[in-house]
Amino acid sequence: MESLSRASITNPGTLSPTSSSASYFLFPRRFRRSNGFSSFSGNLRRIVSRGRVRAEIEKPNAREIDFSDPEWRIKYQKDFERRFNIPHITDVFPDAKPIPSTFCLRMRTPVSEDFAGGYPSDEEWHGYINNNDRVLLKTINFASPNSAGAVCIDPDCTWVEQWVHRAGPREKIYFKPEEVKAAIVTCGGLCPGLNDVIRQVVITLEIYGVKSIVGIPFGYRGFSNSDLSEMPLSRKVVQNIHLSGGSLLGVSRGGPSVSDIVDRMQEKGINMIFVLGGNGTHAGANAIHEECRKRKLKVAVVGVPKTIDNDILLMDKTFGFDTAVEEAQRAINSAYIEAHSAYHGVGIVKLMGRHSGFIAMHASLASGQIDICLIPEVPFQLHGPHGVLTHLKYLIETKGSAVVCVAEGAGQNLLQKTNATDASGNMVLGDIGVHIQQETKKYFREIGVHADVKYIDPTYMIRACRANASDGILCAVLGQNAVHGAFAGYSGITVGICNTHYVYFPIPEVIAYPRPVDPNSRMWHRCLTSTGQPDFI
Numbered sequence: 001m002e003s004l005s006r007a008s009i010t011n012p013g014t015l016s017p018t019s020s021s022a023s024y025f026l027f028p029r030r031f032r033r034s035n036g037f038s039s040f041s042g043n044l045r046r047i048v049s050r051g052r053v054r055a056e057i058e059k060p061n062a063r064e065i066d067f068s069d070p071e072w073r074i075k076y077q078k079d080f081e082r083r084f085n086i087p088h089i090t091d092v093f094p095d096a097k098p099i100p101s102t103f104c105l106r107m108r109t110p111v112s113e114d115f116a117g118g119y120p121s122d123e124e125w126h127g128y129i130n131n132n133d134r135v136l137l138k139t140i141n142f143a144s145p146n147s148a149g150a151v152c153i154d155p156d157c158t159w160v161e162q163w164v165h166r167a168g169p170r171e172k173i174y175f176k177p178e179e180v181k182a183a184i185v186t187c188g189g190l191c192p193g194l195n196d197v198i199r200q201v202v203i204t205l206e207i208y209g210v211k212s213i214v215g216i217p218f219g220y221r222g223f224s225n226s227d228l229s230e231m232p233l234s235r236k237v238v239q240n241i242h243l244s245g246g247s248l249l250g251v252s253r254g255g256p257s258v259s260d261i262v263d264r265m266q267e268k269g270i271n272m273i274f275v276l277g278g279n280g281t282h283a284g285a286n287a288i289h290e291e292c293r294k295r296k297l298k299v300a301v302v303g304v305p306k307t308i309d310n311d312i313l314l315m316d317k318t319f320g321f322d323t324a325v326e327e328a329q330r331a332i333n334s335a336y337i338e339a340h341s342a343y344h345g346v347g348i349v350k351l352m353g354r355h356s357g358f359i360a361m362h363a364s365l366a367s368g369q370i371d372i373c374l375i376p377e378v379p380f381q382l383h384g385p386h387g388v389l390t391h392l393k394y395l396i397e398t399k400g401s402a403v404v405c406v407a408e409g410a411g412q413n414l415l416q417k418t419n420a421t422d423a424s425g426n427m428v429l430g431d432i433g434v435h436i437q438q439e440t441k442k443y444f445r446e447i448g449v450h451a452d453v454k455y456i457d458p459t460y461m462i463r464a465c466r467a468n469a470s471d472g473i474l475c476a477v478l479g480q481n482a483v484h485g486a487f488a489g490y491s492g493i494t495v496g497i498c499n500t501h502y503v504y505f506p507i508p509e510v511i512a513y514p515r516p517v518d519p520n521s522r523m524w525h526r527c528l529t530s531t532g533q534p535d536f537i
């Protein structure tokens, strides 16, 4: 936030368009994290013109832009390149010497069953990518800030190329496989696909020739609890784990300090760590990376973003999200059948999404059975002439039934604050689903109209299931790329899919704040077209 206020003060002439009705809208306070790891310094704003959102404006956190400077575009690009540069072992160990990669595509059958000795190969070319390969982050050239869904850097929406690092195996590696002890840890809540990623990380490590691979039990807690011992992992152990949901290793929230984690890593001799988790976990991973650098440890810390909420910045999607949307269809369909079969039936389904309404939006659009979709990013009222309840009455009178899909973080302003936090410091939310159910029943009772209200909360059923085929593929690619990134000597990075290509991001860039649904995006517009819902304000 601070950098934004600064921006509008230092650049009044450039950041406020000359049109007198234009102003800048900052993301609301509800997007701020409660556990304090990131301050939501916010590099996104919206141009609001005559009360309507025109475009999202983006700018680098570190530097203010003077758009009257003819060089601003080049300067922006340079700054972007700096921000998206991925930290490398040689930043701290300039003398570190690379060796030819041991990763091979064309292999001979290993001599022994446990793959000891790695995979022999006579081939020299193994599909390596070049260190200078880049992927374009944004692919639409918006001709106008008025174009729906426009995300712009300057008020004119000038086209600026933004390149990020391509993921994949490199020809040279910075770790000798026989000197690697790799660890995998899964943190936060469950998410479909965790086992798929663990499996691919292990398999790929073995292909490089790593023999010492362990799982840390129950998230970061596994580093502090003396009664939890590390789990040896191999292809044999992980072969079938993707056939079930959950995490082979277990998950947790909270846990030891970063310094304690790095102490344990040093004791255990871990020099490569794969961290699967959401924004909290990644904040931890980045702090571990920084601490290792401070202690001059040659360690690769690589994240794989895990959140069914899909709230990690800059990526097409995170693994597990597709599965969650698909699984949500069963809950929505049940709510629809219940509502449709009852006299004046109202079905209410609550789906996950603490800060972001992606699951609710996509599940509503996919089902075609939702009349009202409520997400955290779009304020609404329950009561009053424009409220949700009045619209429900209208739907019952005109259609005979209605189905509502609400994201867990929606309408928190309508609920009493709990002020409670979980072990990781995340705010415990009020239950908006139960609230809407109660208010709906009360409303129809008070106006003397019969309504048969049924409420479904499938939260943990959606999270615990195994990944579908599309997530299975995503997990496989992310898991493999995480290992390639570590061997290539990168640390403090995470893997992601970007315009269907796979990339490495520096961790801080993807967790600056939870990625929200943009109410000005085409996807939200499509959802509104599908539900036919009005504004509830």
Ligand SMILES: Nc1ncnc2c1ncn2[C@@H]1O[C@H](COP(=O)(O)OP(=O)(O)OP(=O)(O)O)[C@@H](O)[C@H]1O
Pocket: 035, 036, 037, 038, 187, 188, 189, 190, 219, 220, 221, 252, 253, 254, 255, 258, 277, 278, 279, 280, 281, 282, 283, 284, 285, 287, 306, 307, 308, 309, 423, 424, 426
């Ligand atoms: N700023 C931070 N620095 C270090 N560790 C952190 C930080 N924030 C969270 N963590 C740790 O990361 C782990 C996971 O955090 P959290 O419970 O917020 O889940 P998450 O990774 O955001 O996943 P989910 O999407 O399920 O919420 C916890 O063990 C927590 O202690």
Ligand SMILES: O=P(O)(O)OC[C@H]1O[C@](O)(CO)[C@@H](O)[C@@H]1O
Pocket: 188, 189, 190, 278, 307, 308, 309, 352, 353, 354, 408, 422, 463
């Ligand atoms: O009940 P738990 O395990 O704390 O997890 C709940 C949270 O996890 C998430 O699914 C994210 O992983 C949120 O949508 C949800 O609020």
Ligand SMILES: [Mg+2]
Pocket: 188, 278, 279, 280
């Ligand atoms: Mg989180």
